[in-house]
Amino acid sequence: MFGFDVVGDVREVLSETDPDAASGRYVVRFVSSEYGEGLKKDRFIGPRAADVGVPVPRLVHHGEVALAVGNVSDEERSQHSESAFPLGFSICDRMPGEHMGELQDADRQHLISATVRTIDMISVIDISDTRGYGWFDGDGDGNGNGKHASWFDYLGAQVFPEGVNDYFDRRCSWFDEGFLDYDVFRRLSDRMMTLASSIPEIDRSVVHMEFGYDNTLVEDDEVSAALDWDNSIIGDHFYDGAWNDLYMPKLDFKQLFADRYELTGRVVPGFDGRWLCFQIHVGLQALQWYGVANKPEAYEWMKAQTLHVVGDGPNVGRHPDSL
Numbered sequence: 001m002f003g004f005d006v007v008g009d010v011r012e013v014l015s016e017t018d019p020d021a022a023s024g025r026y027v028v029r030f031v032s033s034e035y036g037e038g039l040k041k042d043r044f045i046g047p048r049a050a051d052v053g054v055p056v057p058r059l060v061h062h063g064e065v066a067l068a069v070g071n072v073s074d075e076e077r078s079q080h081s082e083s084a085f086p087l088g089f090s091i092c093d094r095m096p097g098e099h100m101g102e103l104q105d106a107d108r109q110h111l112i113s114a115t116v117r118t119i120d121m122i123s124v125i126d127i128s129d130t131r132g133y134g135w136f137d138g139d140g141d142g143n144g145n146g147k148h149a150s151w152f153d154y155l156g157a158q159v160f161p162e163g164v165n166d167y168f169d170r171r172c173s174w175f176d177e178g179f180l181d182y183d184v185f186r187r188l189s190d191r192m193m194t195l196a197s198s199i200p201e202i203d204r205s206v207v208h209m210e211f212g213y214d215n216t217l218v219e220d221d222e223v224s225a226a227l228d229w230d231n232s233i234i235g236d237h238f239y240d241g242a243w244n245d246l247y248m249p250k251l252d253f254k255q256l257f258a259d260r261y262e263l264t265g266r267v268v269p270g271f272d273g274r275w276l277c278f279q280i281h282v283g284l285q286a287l288q289w290y291g292v293a294n295k296p297e298a299y300e301w302m303k304a305q306t307l308h309v310v311g312d313g314p315n316v317g318r319h320p321d322s323l
Helices: 033-051 076-080 106-122 149-155 167-177 182-196 238-247 253-264 271-293 296-309
Strands: 002-005 026-031 060-068 087-093 098-101 135-138 146-148 203-205 212-218 224-227 233-235
Touching: 002 233, 026 033, 026 060, 026 135, 033 060, 033 203, 098 106, 098 167, 106 203, 106 224, 106 238, 106 253, 135 149, 146 149, 149 182, 167 203, 182 271, 182 296, 238 271, 238 296, 271 296
Parallel strands: none
Antiparallel strands: 002 026, 026 087, 060 087, 098 212, 135 146, 135 233, 203 233, 212 224
């Protein structure tokens, strides 16, 4: 990702290439074809998010280009010329503000209200012309449709033990080669699916999946841009709140969202069960990642924190990566 400014009279210089330009300050993002879906999802979500008041960068141009790239794998290098590696790109307005950072820091807590408000706004993005749950395509044949028929099916795609969606077969080597705790993994996932089976029918919502930190820009007391929709899904609007609640135990996001829903009059059946189910789901996915990435300190923190939210152990404080 690179930022650049247009020199000179912006309206004159960009009269043909970007007649709607305001500042002439842009960001260009390059990705390999492997991650091209993320750019498509940005394009799919962007206009819809703007329609409900979520600040997002204006997309100026996108496409594909062949460039010389130095840091590619040997496999990729064998498939393409070093002087013409295919990349997807998008050019967007550079949004004002700075990265949100760690909301548990005393000097960032003034942003908590804006965080809760923006996540709630994301959840009302109009996706009524799509269907399905979970991971979705940004455009093309998928046309924004989720890969799973139900929210329960999406949650079940992460279930353990063996026998459901080949989850165990695809991950059993992690228990042989790494430091994942078989018994803990099984116990947590069984609890998650028990909770998931009692979740009432939900309204389909966009879920950012990683709202905050480096994916969000802030200015003064407000969110100035929601970025990087690569990992967004279609699911339950509780999920983003539960994600933040698990990672930031010093802040009671559950109560903050309960207050928000009371203020807006949003009906939230099954609040406690849904919230806990998604916290476990977030924790299980993090445990997978920390195990594969060989990050034992973060793994132990997430294991203890996820056990804490199910009532088995004390609150463990801040995530080690945020200290």
